[in-house]
Amino acid sequence: MKRFLSICLALSFLFSTVASADEGMWLYNEAPKDKIKAKYGFELTQAWLDHVRLSSVRFNNGGSGSFVSADGLTFTNHHVGAGCVQQLSTEGHDYIKTGFYAKTQADEAKCPNLELNQLVGIEDVTDKVNAGVKAEMSAADAGQAQRAAMSQIEKDCSTSTGLRCDVVTFYSGQVYNLYKYKKYTDVRLVFAPEFDIAFFGGDPDNFTYPRYDLDITFFRVYEDGHPAHLDNYLRWSRTGVKNDELVFVSGHPGSTARMQTMAQLEFTRDVNYPSVLALLKRRIALLQDFSKQSEENARIAKEDIFGLQNSQKAITGYEAGLMDKSIWDPKAADEAKLRAAYKANPKNSSTPDPWDQIAQAEKLQHDIYLQLNYLERLRGFASGLPQIARILVRAAEEKPKPNGERMREYRDSGLPSLEQQLFSPAPVYKSLDTVLLADSLAQMQDALGKDNPDVQKILNGKNPAEAAKDIIAGTKLDDVAVRKQLYEGGEAAILASNDPLIVAMRAIEPDALALRKEFDDKIDSVVRLDGTLIAKARFAQSGFSQAPDATFTLRLSYGAVKGYKENGKEIPYFTTMGGAFEHAAEHNNEPPYKLAESWINAKSKLDLKTPLNFVSTADIIGGNSGSPTVNKQGEVVGIIFDGNIESLSANFAYSEVQSRAVSVDSRGIQEALRKIYGATALADELSGTKADAAKADK
Numbered sequence: 202m203k204r205f206l207s208i209c210l211a212l213s214f215l216f217s218t219v220a221s222a223d224e225g226m227w228l229y230n231e232a233p234k235d236k237i238k239a240k241y242g243f244e245l246t247q248a249w250l251d252h253v254r255l256s257s258v259r260f261n262n263g264g265s266g267s268f269v270s271a272d273g274l275t276f277t278n279h280h281v282g283a284g285c286v287q288q289l290s291t292e293g294h295d296y297i298k299t300g301f302y303a304k305t306q307a308d309e310a311k312c313p314n315l316e317l318n319q320l321v322g323i324e325d326v327t328d329k330v331n332a333g334v335k336a337e338m339s340a341a342d343a344g345q346a347q348r349a350a351m352s353q354i355e356k357d358c359s360t361s362t363g364l365r366c367d368v369v370t371f372y373s374g375q376v377y378n379l380y381k382y383k384k385y386t387d388v389r390l391v392f393a394p395e396f397d398i399a400f401f402g403g404d405p406d407n408f409t410y411p412r413y414d415l416d417i418t419f420f421r422v423y424e425d426g427h428p429a430h431l432d433n434y435l436r437w438s439r440t441g442v443k444n445d446e447l448v449f450v451s452g453h454p455g456s457t458a459r460m461q462t463m464a465q466l467e468f469t470r471d472v473n474y475p476s477v478l479a480l481l482k483r484r485i486a487l488l489q490d491f492s493k494q495s496e497e498n499a500r501i502a503k504e505d506i507f508g509l510q511n512s513q514k515a516i517t518g519y520e521a522g523l524m525d526k527s528i529w530d531p532k533a534a535d536e537a538k539l540r541a542a543y544k545a546n547p548k549n550s551s552t553p554d555p556w557d558q559i560a561q562a563e564k565l566q567h568d569i570y571l572q573l574n575y576l577e578r579l580r581g582f583a584s585g586l587p588q589i590a591r592i593l594v595r596a597a598e599e600k601p602k603p604n605g606e607r608m609r610e611y612r613d614s615g616l617p618s619l620e621q622q623l624f625s626p627a628p629v630y631k632s633l634d635t636v637l638l639a640d641s642l643a644q645m646q647d648a649l650g651k652d653n654p655d656v657q658k659i660l661n662g663k664n665p666a667e668a669a670k671d672i673i674a675g676t677k678l679d680d681v682a683v684r685k686q687l688y689e690g691g692e693a694a695i696l697a698s699n700d701p702l703i704v705a706m707r708a709i710e711p712d713a714l715a716l717r718k719e720f721d722d723k724i725d726s727v728v729r730l731d732g733t734l735i736a737k738a739r740f741a742q743s744g745f746s747q748a749p750d751a752t753f754t755l756r757l758s759y760g761a762v763k764g765y766k767e768n769g770k771e772i773p774y775f776t777t778m779g780g781a782f783e784h785a786a787e788h789n790n791e792p793p794y795k796l797a798e799s800w801i802n803a804k805s806k807l808d809l810k811t812p813l814n815f816v817s818t819a820d821i822i823g824g825n826s827g828s829p830t831v832n833k834q835g836e837v838v839g840i841i842f843d844g845n846i847e848s849l850s851a852n853f854a855y856s857e858v859q860s861r862a863v864s865v866d867s868r869g870i871q872e873a874l875r876k877i878y879g880a881t882a883l884a885d886e887l888s889g890t891k892a893d894a895a896k897a898d899k
Contacts, residue, residue: 230378241447276419587638
């Protein structure tokens with residue numbers, strides 16, 4: 202990336218979307234040191250950046266976290282850790298409801314399938330990825346050459362280092378970085394509060410502020426059966442934050458679309474979002490009905506319902522951003538200016554317009570959208586067991602191929618993580634899978650038509666409910682030993698299998714593969730190739746003044762602790778523990794505003810003025826959940842768990858006027874651990890008191 206920086210770094214900006222204020226989810230190898238120093242007078246050092254980077258972790262289930270003690274203690278949100286909490290629960294022992302605390306390390310419970318990634322190295326591999334791309338190549342051939350090069354780079358890296366190695370695409374393919382991760386797969390649950398306080402206010406308060414949530418969970422990473430010793434971890438602030446203080450967020454934002462073309466945004470606004478929102482509405486209603494049938498059904502569906510409702514509200518907010526003319530019109534104007542500048546350059550007079558090429562690719566994506574989603578992306582098979590069957594069938598096809606010719610998810614460097622998920626002993630609930638599969642098959646039948654050959658192959662003359670019941674009842678893929686036998690047996694075992702889910706996946710595989718190839722060759726490769734040309738044009742005008750769109754890779758954001766105005770009312774930057782009790786009383790302590798009994802019982806012991814949540818102008822998006830919020834000393838002052846509703850439009854354009862990142866305050870966490878949960882040992886480990894005592898004893 203460094204060589205591109207020389208283009209025009211001194212130029213300010215051409216477009217209104219160029220980074221201003223506290224905008225940006227920045228790469229650690231291109232941190233905005235000058236911007237931060239100019240605005241806040243603070244100089245980021247390389248030592249500071251390295252320490253915070255090495256103290257940050259990515260949760261493979263879609264969240265962020267951080268190391269917070271030398272003995273492997275790891276910190277994230279309750280809603281990031283809830284999958285493990287639920288998997289460790291059983292009928293009669295619902296840790297989502299009651300919470301969990303391991304008073305000793307011997308009591309810490311191993312999660313079935315969590316993988317945590319620590320970013321230990323970054324390398325620019327742009328030239329290596331593009332080495333096999335020739336000017337005369339089609340977009341499809343260029344895309345295949347790049348994918349093959351990426352897989353080879355990752356394989357060589359993993360073989361030589363033993364690390365997880367991922368080539369990450371930035372700026373649509375203008376820049377490629379190799380990210381090297383140390384993996385932790387022995388992850389054990391230490392502490393989780395009750396759902397009632399972790400998600401206090403429920404869906405009505407989600408993406409709002411003020412908030413009063415203790416959305417935290419603690420894990421510990423182990424190596425060779427012992428707590429991992431960490432040289433880099435974030436120490437706990439003893440003072441918390443104050444108004445206007447500079448803070449940083451180190452996390453893994455999932456995805457943004459700030460640099461996409463108008464054609465891409467139109468597809469998202471007009472096709473994808475409406476379709477996904479309709480799906481989410483239907484699925485939530487289905488699971489709510491399922492939950493009403495028994496207490497056990499409610500337990501096993503609760504986490505799924507929470508995730509779906511969260512997605513529904515988030516996408517509704519994203520969609521509103523694309524409906525907002527104050528966002529849409531400047532983006533359209535910026536694109537028009539950039540296109541005009543591109544066409545005015547004589548070097549581009551004989552080449553196709555990259556914006557037109559991407560628009561054609563988006564038109565094709567519109568045409569194949571339903572089939573691609575229902576067959577290749579398995580929207581028609583919306584439960585865990587069919588996903589397992591797809592992996593088994595496809596792994597048998599892909600693993601015998603040369604590494605560079607495989608689909609990216611089956612490359613050599615990625616197989617260990619895939620196998621960990623495939624062979625996870627996490628519980629499978631066939632009752633839930635049956636309901637989900639029946640509904641998704643019915644939806645696929647409606648979308649593709651009763652006469653669709655793939656629909657007919659799956660239903661085999663039955664209605665969706667009957668087919669789903671027979672398929673899930675007959676499958677043995679809930680048995681990890683069966684999965685291993687099929688996986689290790691390869692193509693012969695898959696072809697010989699009469700498991701109904703394997704049979705179903707084999708039946709749709711030819712059409713699913715054809716759709717995947719069409720997407721890879723005619724959509725993804727075009728966006729990559731022509732997006733690179735657009736990125737070059739942007740850099741020529743404005744230099745690297747914008748952070749790349751989010752890619753679920755480690756980024757650094759920054760901003761000030763600051764309240765805001767809403768409808769003329771001043772919204773303070775922090776809330777208190779006492780405010781949680783007041784908020785509950787305002788709603789008669791009825792769900793979802795029912796405080797956990799542990800809080801009610803401990804009220805008299807609490808300092809009710811203790812800050813519980815606070816907001817800042819740091820630039821975040823989904824995936825940042827669990828990110829540590831740190832001060833200039835690199836100390837934990839909080840943990841990101843949400844943004845307000847105004848922050849959701851940051852998927853497309855950031856504004857610090859009202860957009861706020863919401864954190865749980867480090868002081869509220871300590872107060873709760875000590876006075877509500879009696880988790881003194883955990884609180885001491887965070888504060889360093891335990892370590893200080895150990896040193897004194899020596």
